[in-house]
Amino acid sequence: MSRTHNLDALVHNLQLLAESFDSISDFCARIEVNRQQFNKYLAARHLPSQRVLAKIARHFHMDADDLFRAPADFKSFYEGVDRNVPDLLGFPKLLNLLDSTAANAGELARYHGNYFRYHCSSIVKGKVLRSVTYIYEKEGRTLYRTVERFPMSNGAGGTSWFSFMYHGFCVLLGDRIFMIDFEGKQRNELTFTVLTPQHRTPARFLYGLVTGVASTSYRQPFSARIAFMREGGQAFHRKHLRAATILEADDASIPVEIRAYLRCDESAVMFGGEG
Known part of the structure; x- marks a missing residue:
């Protein structure tokens, strides 16, 4: 229509x-x-x-x-x-997990804030996806939302943007931050991230792995390195959303520490089913 x-x-x-x-x-x-x-x-x-x-x-x-x-x-x-509270919180077993880790909420407070998130793209091989993530507290739980944006040619010499928003929660188990989320537009995907905390305040970089399902026609499971760079304590603004995009792996706007960690060549993303 x-x-x-x-x-x-x-x-x-x-x-x-x-x-x-x-x-x-x-x-x-x-x-x-x-x-x-x-x-x-x-x-x-x-x-x-x-x-x-x-x-x-x-x-x-x-x-x-x-x-x-x-x-x-x-x-x-x-x-x-x-909505602020993601659909995931409607699952009783996940609520039990959150309730059992409520004692760690104070330890996660120093990670609250706005981040640029970088990982090797599962859609465009060899490139880096920069998105924005806001980690915050609500009703004693540490929640977050992530926005991804993909530029696509509109066929008329211009560019259209496709965006995805993920809602999720964080728990601290041992010495690791576990992040679990769902995609709020397609509503058919879960993503899991594990990060290693830095023992400094505020933490500028967080490094880890992300696992999910690629948004391709094949829908392959994948795993890739991921890094977060802290931008500030408030929720992301339009300037942050405009910066969310696909980048060349050697783009100068990617911090050198993150480029060195990601090493985004075409083999940087591991797909399920591949040898």
Whole structure:
């Protein structure tokens, strides 16, 4: 269905997003959208430009095309992206694990904050995926969310961005940080990460391994080295999201310590089923 024909869905979905703010004025101010123009969108008098759609979608960690989903589907999708407590916490056995490690919450507090996350891509061999991760505390548990962004040619000389958001929790067992998450858009994937803590405050780098399922047509299980670089104590901002992308393995923006650890040649990612 074309965007023009799906205008009613867009209007409904924009109204739902605006309702999560104190007012329409607050919504427009935070997203930096003209209020008078936004009122025309809500009245179905104008279709937002691609630039405005991208700005709104980026604020909510989704793609512009997601704004045109059928209203019922969009509500379920948006609530899955926006909620603070991940679906994983709905599993009683995982809750038991979290409760049993609650005594370690204080030890994990020094790792709370915003990080750039680097690992050898399971999709584009030989390249590095830089994403952003925010680790935080809620109701005595250490949770986190990660946003990945992939640039793709749109066929018209421009670039489209595909993003994925992971929700998860951290536990400290022995001298290791274990991170378990699920992908909130496709909702069909779990990822596991094990990190070795640094005994310094604040920790600038964390190194470890990530294991998951590749987002390719073959859906192979994979494992690769991963590294985190601390950016600050607050949740990530748009400037961090814009920096999330695919990089060449020798890109100068990757810290030299992380480049040396990842060693991202084409054999850096181990796929299940390969000899």
